[in-house]
Amino acid sequence: MTPTSAVASQRRGTRPPLRFTPGGLTFTVLALFLAVVWLIPLVWAVITSLKPESETTAVPVRWLPLEPTFAAYETVIARGDLQQWLLNSTVIATVVTALTLVTCVLAAYAFSKIPFPGRSWLFALFIAGILVPPQVLIIPLFDQMTFLGLIDTYTGIALPQVVAPIMIIILKRFFDAIPRDYEEAARLDGAGHLRILVNVVLPMSTPILAAVGIFTFVQAWNNFLWPFISATDPNLMTVPVGLGTVQGSYGILYAQNMAAAVLGALPLIVVFLLFQRQVVRGVTDAGLK
């Protein structure tokens, strides 16, 4: 609430006024040049996906297709596995996000507002957990999941991704900044901690919840290594794993590969366009800690 509006007004304040100086023009040209360079691979992927397969490997490279066609999209969609991967990614990223929000909000609230025995050493343990890269855990986790019979299940793919102690720290910092008066007023009315959390703290925390939620969703959606290790059945693969391991095996059909890439990229690009502010906030909050 207050932090966002402060940032927003600050942003408006810092934006330099429109001034057309030679220096400013140079900067604009330079910025546009960089932006175009960064967009070329994306544009090239979209263009290729609209070419007939025979045109993709033509040797003087042509930018625009001679005969634009949606044939590559039709083939990819008719095959059906991409839709399955999109569904799997959606289910897994949603479950990971929901569980992360619930478990981290509860824990962060407890660390911020409730005195309980062992609070400081448990918090220290979680902070230490940030230092452990998930990549270190793939071997023992695979072993453990095999033992539990959770390989090739949504549960097995999703659960290890929920353990993100960094989110507790981000949320706790936000909760710490909420003045104690609000919570004490609710306590006087006889509210317990769960009611204070749900009725007082959470409504004040929507920006940070959106930021943490969207950031977690993007990370879970794009996670490659663990889903790659723990899903061997193509029907359980997520978008990055399916596109990475199965799509390539269809052979060198560039228009189809690019059509699949475009379709696989679309959901998060749409999320970004819809929630640009929250995505930016999530990234900067998680990054700046």
Added chain:
Amino acid sequence: MTAHADPAAPRKPRSGSPGAHTPETPRALPTRLRDSLTGLGFVAPFTLLFAAFLLWPMLAALWSSFTDRSLARSDSSFVGLANWQQLAGDPAVWQSLWVTVLFTLLSTPPLVVIALVMALLTNRVSGLGWFLRFSFFAPFLLPVAVVTLIWQWMYQPGFGLINAALARVGLSEVAWLTNENTVLLSVVITTVWWTVGFNFLLYLAALQGIPRQVHEAAALDGAGAWRRLFGITLPLLRRTTALVVMLQMVASLKLFDQAYLLTDGTGGPNYAARPIIGYIVDSGFTEMNIGYASAVSYLFFAVIIVAAIIQYRLFSRPGVES
């Protein structure tokens, strides 16, 4: 323990003082107990997941690293330091570790400098903010396989966009992904394109936090744009730079996904683009050697911790000063 004794103290008299709330008084004593139980209940779900999917696997891997555990057999036996001795003498370990380190050294400078330039430009140029933010940040949102499908296509000899462009300006083609000397560079280029947007956003947020008055005051004093950049903006961004460099180095040390997919899982010619995590995956899942792969995992963990300590030493002091 002392930390939570004092927030509880002011609460009790307040809740007990209003005479209207007589039922509060008998509850005043167990409040502490109730708080303890509620607190433990609130942290329990995360703690369970943390214990099951972080603590336990960490300990299990430590134990496995002293056994000959394999995916091919169900039984395993204690082999002492055998895995660690094998690791010390295994050239593939040190080669893949070198690939990881080299990638980190090659990718961190452009990922920091280009991000900074992008953020300075975006902050300076007016009217294009949305378009620039989208262009620079959108690749970061792509799933890795989308990135590698696009770049494998761009790196193609003959009809790939990059080689076609090189040919057009009269340069010779480069066998980006099939030459031992260029494959890691190709991974670096792809990574810079893919992930620079994250650092860009961190810099942009920091730049937008610099009050405009600072610049105006300097401009009134006659400082030109470059003097303001090097005299004011960059020094004010020093802490952000330290943070971006730290995050980037740790992220680069974790190289695997794009290197694996760009080389179709082979690690490139002569494993020139197989990082240490690639070697963990190969020895664990291809050779099924869980015990040995666990030892290599711990070596990687040690590298991350050492890098974190070095960075802390290097960057904490200037951060405190400013």
